[in-house]
Amino acid sequence: MLxxxxxxxxxxxxxxxxxxxxxxxxxxxxxxxxxxDELLKLGVxxxxxxxxxxxxxxxxxxxxDERRIVRPYNYLPTQPxxxxxxxxxxxxxxxxxxxxxIVHLQAGSPPLVAVDAALREVAHCxxxxxxxxxxxxxEKVALGWYLDGKVTAVVGTHTHVPTADFRxxxxxxxxxxxVGMTGARGGVxxxxxxxxIAVMRTHMPMRYEPSEVDPWLMxxxxxxxxxxxxxxxxxxxxxxxxxxx
Amino acid sequence: MLxxxxxxxxxxxxxxxxxxxxxxxxxxxxxxxxxxDELLKLGVxxxxxxxxxxxxxxxxxxxxDERRIVRPYNYLPTQPxxxxxxxxxxxxxxxxxxxxxIVHLQAGSPPLVAVDAALREVAHCxxxxxxxxxxxxxEKVALGWYLDGKVTAVVGTHTHVPTADFRxxxxxxxxxxxVGMTGARGGVxxxxxxxxIAVMRTHMPMRYEPSEVDPWLMxxxxxxxxxxxxxxxxxxxxxxxxxxx
Amino acid sequence: MLxxxxxxxxxxxxxxxxxxxxxxxxxxxxxxxxxxDELLKLGVxxxxxxxxxxxxxxxxxxxxDERRIVRPYNYLPTQPxxxxxxxxxxxxxxxxxxxxxIVHLQAGSPPLVAVDAALREVAHCxxxxxxxxxxxxxEKVALGWYLDGKVTAVVGTHTHVPTADFRxxxxxxxxxxxVGMTGARGGVxxxxxxxxIAVMRTHMPMRYEPSEVDPWLMxxxxxxxxxxxxxxxxxxxxxxxxxxx
Amino acid sequence: MLxxxxxxxxxxxxxxxxxxxxxxxxxxxxxxxxxxDELLKLGVxxxxxxxxxxxxxxxxxxxxDERRIVRPYNYLPTQPxxxxxxxxxxxxxxxxxxxxxIVHLQAGSPPLVAVDAALREVAHCxxxxxxxxxxxxxEKVALGWYLDGKVTAVVGTHTHVPTADFRxxxxxxxxxxxVGMTGARGGVxxxxxxxxIAVMRTHMPMRYEPSEVDPWLMxxxxxxxxxxxxxxxxxxxxxxxxxxx
Ligand SMILES: [Fe+2]
Ligand SMILES: [Fe+2]
Ligand SMILES: [Fe+2]
Ligand SMILES: [Fe+2]
Ligand SMILES: [Fe+2]
Ligand SMILES: [Fe+2]
Ligand SMILES: [Fe+2]
Ligand SMILES: [Fe+2]
Numbered sequence: 001m002l003x004x005x006x007x008x009x010x011x012x013x014x015x016x017x018x019x020x021x022x023x024x025x026x027x028x029x030x031x032x033x034x035x036x037d038e039l040l041k042l043g044v045x046x047x048x049x050x051x052x053x054x055x056x057x058x059x060x061x062x063x064x065d066e067r068r069i070v071r072p073y074n075y076l077p078t079q080p081x082x083x084x085x086x087x088x089x090x091x092x093x094x095x096x097x098x099x100x101x102i103v104h105l106q107a108g109s110p111p112l113v114a115v116d117a118a119l120r121e122v123a124h125c126x127x128x129x130x131x132x133x134x135x136x137x138x139e140k141v142a143l144g145w146y147l148d149g150k151v152t153a154v155v156g157t158h159t160h161v162p163t164a165d166f167r168x169x170x171x172x173x174x175x176x177x178x179v180g181m182t183g184a185r186g187g188v189x190x191x192x193x194x195x196x197i198a199v200m201r202t203h204m205p206m207r208y209e210p211s212e213v214d215p216w217l218m219x220x221x222x223x224x225x226x227x228x229x230x231x232x233x234x235x236x237x238x239x240x241x242x243x244x245x
Numbered sequence: 246m247l248x249x250x251x252x253x254x255x256x257x258x259x260x261x262x263x264x265x266x267x268x269x270x271x272x273x274x275x276x277x278x279x280x281x282d283e284l285l286k287l288g289v290x291x292x293x294x295x296x297x298x299x300x301x302x303x304x305x306x307x308x309x310d311e312r313r314i315v316r317p318y319n320y321l322p323t324q325p326x327x328x329x330x331x332x333x334x335x336x337x338x339x340x341x342x343x344x345x346x347i348v349h350l351q352a353g354s355p356p357l358v359a360v361d362a363a364l365r366e367v368a369h370c371x372x373x374x375x376x377x378x379x380x381x382x383x384e385k386v387a388l389g390w391y392l393d394g395k396v397t398a399v400v401g402t403h404t405h406v407p408t409a410d411f412r413x414x415x416x417x418x419x420x421x422x423x424v425g426m427t428g429a430r431g432g433v434x435x436x437x438x439x440x441x442i443a444v445m446r447t448h449m450p451m452r453y454e455p456s457e458v459d460p461w462l463m464x465x466x467x468x469x470x471x472x473x474x475x476x477x478x479x480x481x482x483x484x485x486x487x488x489x490x
Numbered sequence: 491m492l493x494x495x496x497x498x499x500x501x502x503x504x505x506x507x508x509x510x511x512x513x514x515x516x517x518x519x520x521x522x523x524x525x526x527d528e529l530l531k532l533g534v535x536x537x538x539x540x541x542x543x544x545x546x547x548x549x550x551x552x553x554x555d556e557r558r559i560v561r562p563y564n565y566l567p568t569q570p571x572x573x574x575x576x577x578x579x580x581x582x583x584x585x586x587x588x589x590x591x592i593v594h595l596q597a598g599s600p601p602l603v604a605v606d607a608a609l610r611e612v613a614h615c616x617x618x619x620x621x622x623x624x625x626x627x628x629e630k631v632a633l634g635w636y637l638d639g640k641v642t643a644v645v646g647t648h649t650h651v652p653t654a655d656f657r658x659x660x661x662x663x664x665x666x667x668x669v670g671m672t673g674a675r676g677g678v679x680x681x682x683x684x685x686x687i688a689v690m691r692t693h694m695p696m697r698y699e700p701s702e703v704d705p706w707l708m709x710x711x712x713x714x715x716x717x718x719x720x721x722x723x724x725x726x727x728x729x730x731x732x733x734x735x
Numbered sequence: 736m737l738x739x740x741x742x743x744x745x746x747x748x749x750x751x752x753x754x755x756x757x758x759x760x761x762x763x764x765x766x767x768x769x770x771x772d773e774l775l776k777l778g779v780x781x782x783x784x785x786x787x788x789x790x791x792x793x794x795x796x797x798x799x800d801e802r803r804i805v806r807p808y809n810y811l812p813t814q815p816x817x818x819x820x821x822x823x824x825x826x827x828x829x830x831x832x833x834x835x836x837i838v839h840l841q842a843g844s845p846p847l848v849a850v851d852a853a854l855r856e857v858a859h860c861x862x863x864x865x866x867x868x869x870x871x872x873x874e875k876v877a878l879g880w881y882l883d884g885k886v887t888a889v890v891g892t893h894t895h896v897p898t899a900d901f902r903x904x905x906x907x908x909x910x911x912x913x914v915g916m917t918g919a920r921g922g923v924x925x926x927x928x929x930x931x932i933a934v935m936r937t938h939m940p941m942r943y944e945p946s947e948v949d950p951w952l953m954x955x956x957x958x959x960x961x962x963x964x965x966x967x968x969x970x971x972x973x974x975x976x977x978x979x980x
Binding site: 104136137138139141160161177178180196203237 | 349355356357358380381382383384386387390391404405406407408409410422423425430433434438441442445446448480482
């Protein structure tokens with residue numbers, strides 16, 4: 001879907017950088033080198049991940065080799081991959097930081113503590129984007145306030161549902177609690193809705209399959225206003241069926 | 246804040262019914278008869294609750310006596326109060342159902358199972374509103390799909406962050422994953438942001454206090470289209486500082 | 491291991507009934523008809539289960555057909571199988587009740603509520619055994635006290651570690667928080683210790699395999715003292731390497 | 736109770752060191768300087784803590800000042816207190832390490848990772864005792880295996896129920912999953928059993944009070960066998976009503 005919608009969006013918005021959360025790229029859970037390569041070939045500048053990062057074993061060495069893909073910085077330092085990356089385009093550098101919430105999710109250390117060290121790795125970048133992959137809104141909102149004025153944007157991921165609270169915070173940091181997902185809005189967090197309903201009604205295990213009903217691309221577009229400051233943030237919610245919607 | 250903004254909204258939208266989730270009415274956590282009475286005096290037709298329902302002991306008998314306030318139906322039958330209510334205005338009846346998610350929250354039974362019995366209690370109503378108070382989006386989205394075509398609206402609460410996924414589902418049910426909160430957008434889920442940040446950075450206990458920075462009223466306006474069907478759903482996000490924003 | 495140790499134990503203790511928790515019978519997780527049949531062939535009178543009950547799909551119809559195997563009563567009524575059974579030997583009836591904790595485990599309703607109805611199904615039995623499969627000790631201890639005087643024995647399972655608190659409570663109910671497991675004491679909850687350690691030190695996913703180091707049979711022997719009363723409870727901790735230990 | 740039983744025990748066992756977990760010393764939850772001082776005056780050599788460490792604000796500065804009390808090492812470095820201590824008696828040094836589980840408990844980092852640095856702080860001690868305060872048995876058992884041969888003893892706390900798995904592991908480390916508690920065996924994890932039962936049956940909030948029914952002292956006695964090695968571990972389960980039991 002990204003393949004179909006990204007070129008048009010790129011033309012329309014002319015972004016300097018495109019960053020994608022890819023933790024559900026492989027059939028709804030995790031990512032493999034195949035999907036990562038496809039995303040990079042589409043011109044994606046950096047890929048962030050989340051709690052399903054290590055689901056597929058093939059991605060482990062890839063995370064070590066490919067600098068444009070990051071997993072949460074506050075995972076253990078011994079886990080494959082890194083939590084920050086710096087990409088460059090047209091003479092501008094973008095530092096990308098990936099963090100994981102620690103409430104109802106496994107992380108090596110608290111995100112609001114670990115982020116201090118993460119930011120030092122990208123401190124000199126022209127712009128900084130932080131992807132906070134977390135379950136509860138409190139961790140995301142608090143991180144947004146904590147980083148307000150220090151980074152260009154804090155965007156949340158993981159719930160698969162876009163929030164309506166995007167804005168530039170008073171200190172100049174663009175913020176949204178969740179960008180949503182690029183996937184089937186006709187499912188439940190991207191999987192077939194009939195399966196989710198059945199599992200919740202019966203408590204019986206089931207193998208989930210990705211839904212293909214009503215695919216959408218979801219994200220945000222952040223405009224910068226000088227070093228590590230946002231001028232504006234716009235929500236992108238685009239149906240694959242009606243790209244111009 | 247509701248006191249200041251509700252009259253204007255009422256004039257503007259002329260709703261048949263106003264339903265408010267009141268679980269954070271008492272200084273950010275729970276509700277007491279004082280707040281409930283105030284809400285009802287403002288002309289609120291029904292009050293729904295959530296995981297903080299029983300925080301204040303004074304509300305326990307109130308829940309038994311006052312039919313216009315409901316707590317999650319899938320709590321234990323022995324807990325005070327009821328999970329559905331029927332209110333009437335201008336010859337129209339509205340059934341209100343309150344449910345709790347069971348993931349990361351304590352409930353007596355799974356919401357997608359319990360809802361069947363809850364709906365029977367309001368089956369004959371002209372319109373039905375379901376407030377699903379839940380942490381994870383999957384439970385809310387799945388309930389929306391499960392009830393699509395059976396009720397007028399499924400609205401989520403609890404995360405305090407409004408979502409951008411409101412729409413009328415194909416079967417005619419208005420849906421939103423979270424209406425957000427009526428409270429301080431300058432805080433973290435309504436509490437002082439400095440306290441939330443401090444707790445997350447230090448892991449030390451702290452008594453939270455409600456924030457007063459940047460108060461907003463958040464909700465949705467649902468238009469009906471015949472019995473138990475929605476024609477449209479609009480998001481209401483209104484700053485107390487600039488009511489016309 | 492049960493195969494090797496049970497005959498000797500049976501000779502030594504001459505129990506009227508043998509009840510086994512079988513939720514880890516199939517290679518450490520869950521159970522299939524093969525293991526259940528083997529247990530029943532060994533003369534086991536009843537099999538109880540727990541959170542891994544439905545892991546293997548082959549057991550689903552088996553649970554419906556075979557009355558001597560039970561899964562937690564406070565699972566959903568729509569889930570395969572039943573939560574109580576009555577077995578008979580030498581003119582004596584034994585009611586067996588299986589329950590699941592609800593803290594950190596998925597259950598359809600709270601065990602201390604559901605148990606009332608479960609007990610009604612076995613009320614007329616000469617003896618009653620309750621297997622409480624739970625994570626936290628508080629749920630097990632509280633159930634023991636709640637049922638003290640109402641059943642012959644409340645025995646806990648799930649943690650795989652035997653507790654040293656077995657005794658007959660004042661009301662006449664034999665109690666232990668956890669019977670432990672029949673499995674490799676040289677592992678971690680029955681699985682290879684190297685794998686557990688690696689997962690906890692690296693946070694990387696791994697497929698666990700059952701340990702074969704230092705197998706033990708663990709359980710309790712309860713002597714009755716009239717209807718639904720215990721005279722004594724003894725702990726059975728027997729190494730497979732040294733059966734007479 | 737410790738006050739009454741400790742002198743007799745001390746005479747009987749003549750331990751070189753007495754270490755007590757004090758996280759429930761203050762009326763069942765947490766500890767204040769008053770209880771800590773009392774324990775130290777009784778001749779306790781070191782106090783370990785757990786998830787209720789910071790419940791009472793008065794203990795915060797105390798933890799910084801008093802070297803004989805430790806809180807989990809894998810809490811955040813910015814939290815008051817320290818996670819290891821070294822005490823000395825009769826020319827022998829004992830290093831004490833306190834750790835917290837991270838499953839269902841809040842900790843700053845995983846215990847099986849953090850323990851490496853903790854051990855370096857006490858590496859030169861004659862004996863080393865590790866108190867692992869954790870909910871799930873897997874974390875405790877795995878830590879025991881991980882440290883087998885490296886420390887004198889790994890003892891678990893937190894569940895309030897003593898386990899029957901104490902033994903010297905093959906590498907020479909004494910191990911027990913849980914020492915139990917010094918408190919009312921007639922309650923539920925030390926609190927009044929009627930309250931626990933009521934909360935679990937009604938899901939209504941309640942303020943717990945410590946039970947005084949059937950008080951016991953529980954612990955283990957470890958005999959050393961040269962540097963950082965155990966020769967034996969004995970379980971101490973002593974009723975306050977019948978001290979000689
Ligand atoms: Fe995720
Ligand atoms: Fe995801
Ligand atoms: Fe809530
Ligand atoms: Fe709330
Ligand atoms: Fe289990
Ligand atoms: Fe198990
Ligand atoms: Fe504890
Ligand atoms: Fe405790």
